[in-house]
Amino acid sequence: MVYTENYPVLDETEWKDYCQLSGIHSKETPSDWMKRIWDRLMDYKNRGRLAGSMKRYIIANKMKYLWEGDLGHAVGVNIAICYSCNKLVYSNIGCKYGICHFMDKHWSTNCIGNAYCDISFRDYIEFKNKLKSGLTNSFDEKQAIRRYELWTQNAIRRVKRAREIGRKIRAINIIAQKWLEYMYRPDGLCASELALHYQLLWAVCEEM
Ligand SMILES: [Zn+2]
Structure with a gap:
């Protein structure tokens, strides 16, 4: 069998919306964030519009401001939503070289779903x-x-x-x-x- 991930091409509106999904607002708890984005996220997922690692989990981003008036930039935090078990995953280990070690740990230990494993x-x-x-x-x-x-x-x-x-x-x-x-x-x-x-x-x- 030939195994390739599909990489959908998003239009500009979708892309903007998609990028905003990962943002946790400043006064929001992770559960609030999950509740807020869940339906939209599942809509992208069900239509096959998620690519790469986003197909299996989404890592939360928080805005970081370096000085007053700074427009800020998004920084990944160690909170994710796993779509195999539909749960929030927290960790103190981060991501390196494009691989999220804490998701690996979650999948190998306490994920109760199995959709992340998609080969027989x-x-x-x-x-x-x-x-x-x-x-x-x-x-x-x-x-x-x-x-x-x-x-x-x-x-x-x-x-x-x-x-x-x-x-x-x-x-x-x-x-x-x-x-x-x-x-x-x-x-x-x-x-x-x-x-x-x-x-x-x-x-x-x-x-x-
Ligand atoms: Zn899971």
């Missing part, structure tokens, strides 16, 4: 195999792989923490299914993935 297990293996056969992954593919791996970490944590027996049984079924998928891959075994899933099965079984 099959696609994931296909992309990983590209590397093994000497090809390279595109930037978008690399990001998709990263998000899939964050989702896996999150899922593993959830399975480990599941206390309720019904959930454990469901978890075991899912892991066993994945294990089978790895086991019967046409291009041979994937030892580390098999081992990981096997370990998981044990971890859950032992708790039961």
